[in-house]
Structure formats: C-alpha cells, structure tokens
Amino acid sequence: MSVAPPRPKGPHLNALRAFESAARLKSFAAAANELCVTPGAITQHIKALEAWAENDLFVRRTRGVELTPLGEELLPEFTAAFDMLGSAVQSLRTKSTPNKIRIATLPSIAQLWLSEKLGELRRVAPDISVSVVAVETSPNLARDPYDVSIFFKHGELSSTETDLFQDRIFPVCTPEIAARLTSVSDLEGETLIHDSTWAGDWGYWLERVPDSARDGKRGPTHSLFSVALEEACNGAGILMAHEALVLAKLQAGALVAPFPHKVSLDRSLVMDVAPRFRNTVACKMLKLAMIEKLSA
Amino acid sequence: MSVAPPRPKGPHLNALRAFESAARLKSFAAAANELCVTPGAITQHIKALEAWAENDLFVRRTRGVELTPLGEELLPEFTAAFDMLGSAVQSLRTKSTPNKIRIATLPSIAQLWLSEKLGELRRVAPDISVSVVAVETSPNLARDPYDVSIFFKHGELSSTETDLFQDRIFPVCTPEIAARLTSVSDLEGETLIHDSTWAGDWGYWLERVPDSARDGKRGPTHSLFSVALEEACNGAGILMAHEALVLAKLQAGALVAPFPHKVSLDRSLVMDVAPRFRNTVACKMLKLAMIEKLSA
DNA sequence: TATTTGCCGTAGAAAAACTCAACCAAGTGA
DNA sequence: TCACTTGGTTGAGTTTTTCTACGGCAAATA
Known part of the structure; x- marks a missing residue:
C-alpha cells in the first residue's frame, strides 16, 4: 500500500552463493570448505538470507542440516544461475x-x-x-x-x-627383493605396501592371479601414492603399482615387476x-x- | 607448471555485477545509479575485474565508456547469468x-x-x-x-x-474557467498547464481538434502530473488530462471537461x-x- | 561414559565496499 | 572564447560486510 523507496535491495550475492553451496552439498561444513571460509561464515550468510526471505531454508538437525521444501524447490534455480555465472567468469579468464x-x-x-x-x-x-x-x-x-x-x-x-x-596394476619392488621371489606364492611372508586411496588393489590383484596368497591386507598403508612409491624404492616392501605411475621407476631400474601378471581395472x-x-x-x-x- | 594452492579465488561477485550493469548500460554513471552506489565504486570494481583478468574490458573515452571486443563478447554471458540469478532471488521472495x-x-x-x-x-x-x-x-x-x-x-x-x-487525453479545468470557454478557439489567451513527461500532449490534441489554436506551448510545466492536476484544481489554468488519471476529480466535480473532444493516443x-x-x-x-x- | 561431529552464537579483527571531494578532459553554448 | 556540463578517475577516509576464533550444545558413536 505504501509507496516504497525505489530499488529495494536484494540479499547479498555472497549469501546467495553460500546458500547454493550449502544446499547443494547438504552441509554447512562442506560449503565452508568449498568457499574457503569457516562454517560460522556460512551460518551467518544463511541466517541473513533466511531473515531476508522471512522463511527458513534449512532445518537444523543436531547432526548436519536438511533443506526445507522451500529450499529444495529453490536449489535448482540457484545452482543453474551460479553455474552460468561461473561459466561466464571462466570464459573471461x-x-x-x-x-x-x-x-x-x-x-x-x-x-x-x-x-x-x-x-x-x-x-x-x-x-x-x-x-x-x-x-x-x-x-x-x-x-x-x-x-x-x-x-x-x-x-x-x-x-x-x-x-x-x-588403469593396470601389478606388484613392483626393488631388484633385491625381486631376486627372492620366484612365484606368486612367495608373496606370503613379504611386506605388502598399500595406498589408502586405492585400498583394495592388492586384494583385487590377488583374486585374479592363480596360486596367490589370500591375504592382501598385511603391511603399511600410505595416504599418498608417491610416498608409497618412495618406500618401495627404499626396499620397504612390495607395492601394488599403477602402470603409468611407475613407468619412470621401471625404466630407471629402481623398481622391477617380479611377476608377469598385469591386471586391468575397468576404468x-x-x-x-x-x-x-x-x-x-x-x-x-x-x-x-x-x-x-x-x-x- | 607449479602446483598451485587449491581453489584459486575468482573475482568478487559484486565486481561481476558492476561489470554486467555497466556493460549493459554502456555507462558507469548509469550502472552506479542502477546499483545505488557512486560512480567511483563502479570504477573501482571494474578496475579490480580488469586487473584480475589482466585485460581491459572498457575503453575509456572522454565522454563515457565503450566496451572492448572482449567485453562485448562476454556481456551476453554475464547478463544471462545475472538474469537467472535475479530470477532465482525473486522466486525465493x-x-x-x-x-x-x-x-x-x-x-x-x-x-x-x-x-x-x-x-x-x-x-x-x-x-x-x-x-x-x-x-x-x-x-x-x-x-x-x-x-x-x-x-x-x-x-x-x-x-x-x-x-x-x-490512453485518451482532453483538457480539464475548474467549472469557473469552463464557464468562459464556449469553443476551442477560446483557449487562445488561457493558461495551459503542462506535464513534462508528456510534453507534447497539448500540441497533439490541438492538432487533432478543428478550429484550435496553433500554439500548445504556453504556460507552466510541472514534472509531476499530480502537481499539475492540483494546480488545475486550484484554477491555475487548463490541464491536458489523461482520462484515467482525472476520473476521480471529474466525478467529484472539482474539474470539468469544457470540450467534448477526446483524443486517443496509440498506446x-x-x-x-x-x-x-x-x-x-x-x-x-x-x-x-x-x-x-x-x-x- | 567419553568422544566426535556438525551447527550455533558472539566478539573482535580483517577485508571489502562505499562515499566524498577534488580533478581532468572534451564537448557545449552563451 | 570562457564558463559550464558531462562522465569518468583518484585516493583518503569511513562504513559495512565478512570472516575467524572459540566456547557451547545436542545427538550419534564407540
């Protein structure tokens, strides 16, 4: 009814971005991580946006958040908008x-x-x-x-x-260790080096190779493949290698493949x-x- | 070559908005007006964006700005993105x-x-x-x-x-003034009240009515029609009225239409x-x- | 029962955004 | 020609926004 002042301001763009991110990831913590800020910052943005809209966008559960139907309904629009904006920015770059x-x-x-x-x-x-x-x-x-x-x-x-x-995998180790391995069953008793991102590799390989040991879990796990590789070069054990990642070491002779069995992963x-x-x-x-x- | 730190930041969203607005309106001043800030703020945003992109987006002419080919190329993408974002925000509201x-x-x-x-x-x-x-x-x-x-x-x-x-227009005035107007030619000598947004109205009407005066320029101009209307009610002269805007005054008897000629505008x-x-x-x-x- | 996880709230600090006022350069026009 | 206008720029200073830090809390986990 009343004649409002011209150009009423909308919510802040950063608040919209925070909403989009939090809604898409279904977590304030994850959104905070994506936007490189603390979770508190996300909380504030969302609160500001909810205040502006005079409506809740999330229901706060004790463990994590959940979108309200309203938030759920709006998410695709915001995601599409920020996709487009991001695309425009990248286009500029x-x-x-x-x-x-x-x-x-x-x-x-x-x-x-x-x-x-x-x-x-x-x-x-x-x-x-x-x-x-x-x-x-x-x-x-x-x-x-x-x-x-x-x-x-x-x-x-x-x-x-x-x-x-x-992606093909097979065991690699130093020539010294290889010298004492004549068949796959000799793996029994050796130290197997693992990589945490590809934890199942040893098991996968052993399953597909005849006469192999059953236990693919023994030995140390590293979170970076490069560290595991370094360990293998130092003679710490036998590493389940991804072909492309060890080519250089094989060519240099630092590592050898003691068995001919290469197993292809379906990726x-x-x-x-x-x-x-x-x-x-x-x-x-x-x-x-x-x-x-x-x-x- | 170097392994960069994760998540390199893009430009600020407000800078993008400033660019979109300035580019679309082809003027920093107009963009400043649209975004309710000073022109200096726009200058700063655009400069920051240009620094980020390591490229000029506008060529500064002494009178106004012009988009570079790069800016021209990018504008549609940004406009589409902000249209979509604005639409999402309005949808939320x-x-x-x-x-x-x-x-x-x-x-x-x-x-x-x-x-x-x-x-x-x-x-x-x-x-x-x-x-x-x-x-x-x-x-x-x-x-x-x-x-x-x-x-x-x-x-x-x-x-x-x-x-x-x-939209139909015709002259209106107080009953007192109307009393001394018997034909259109009597307008000669009377004060004609104008509205600046519809400056040509008197001329348009006079052109289309037989036996009328040629000169539709005499008399005071008001920038708000409501002020002009008030003046007319006070007997300050004869106003070229838009039908829907004076109905209430006509019904109340504060104003009358001294002539039967109503001219339709083609809108x-x-x-x-x-x-x-x-x-x-x-x-x-x-x-x-x-x-x-x-x-x- | 202790711990962890994930969000909340507040205070203060840091960063961004904005204003202000002076300035410039090219048209405009009296 | 000389003042005026237009449209953008600049830098200092200020306001607003945004962020971090950190204690708190409640439920799920162990």
Missing part, C-alpha cells in the same frame, strides 16, 4: 589469458605422470604456461576454474573426453576439457603433448 | 511471501489511478499486502524485484500482458506479470480487482 592452462587432477597423477607430459608440452609450446592443481575429486569444468581435468573414470566416455590409458585415466576451452590453440597443443608421448 | 505483491509503475499512475484500485483489492483480499514502487521506466520483471508492472505501451501485447485502458496502459507470479492466488486476486472495477 580463458579469453583473457588463452595461454594459461589450469589442470585439475589427482595428486599422484600430478606428481608421477603429468609432470613428465608437461615437460613435453613445454618443449612443443614454450609460451603456454600450465598450472596443475591437485584435488581429490573431479571438478565441474563448466563452473570451476579449470580448463582440463584428468581423473580415473569407469564406464562410457562422453564425446568431450579422451581416454589416456587403461581409464580420462582427460576432459572445459567447453569454452575446446578448439583453442592451447587445447590442441595440450592434447598433442599428452597423446603423442603416450603412443611412444 | 515470491515463494516466501506469496501474499506480498510489489508493483512497479509510473508515479502519476501510482498516485492517481492505482491507489483506488488497491483499495478495491484490499476489500476483496485483505490479507494481501501491496507495495507500489514509482519508477520512470519499465523494469525487467524476470530479474527486478517486482511482481507486476503497469506502464504505457505502444503496439502489440504479449500473451502475458493485460490491456487496462487506452494503452498495460499490466505485465512476472513469470513466477502468474497463476498464483495473489495474481488472480489482483487481476480481479484491476479489471473488475474497470468495466464498471
């Missing part, structure tokens, strides 16, 4: 600095496989600068600040994805490219460097 | 408070026509609360915080729009409803109140 590539990948891939390939890329196209960001989970290429992602993937590839290699290392980045010069150069070397 | 309606309209419509209709609405649906915001130009209903807009429009109506009435007062607001209860009630009374 890509178009502004076409020679800077950002790659997201697993820490072990970054360290043990990718760095070599990037040497190749630098040789081919020295004006392209690459940042590698080691993350645990595959990012949303449309929204997040990466041009390329390299992760293991199971199942069908989309048309934008490139298969880099199939591949897959490279995906952000929509805006396809068909750029830098993208072509990158693919060249990655795939060229692979066939060699 | 509408769904949170379905009984609060915001109407955007011209100041004169708000004061002289709408307030009466809203009385009717309040009678029919007392639980609906209405805010009327007087603005000069029609808002983007998908993005801006209004559920309904009421503006004059020329040409075809879209399916979401409702024609409220055709109508048109009501448009935001997408999210269509099919809501409040919307139906509003339409009822607006159109019901009209036919009476």
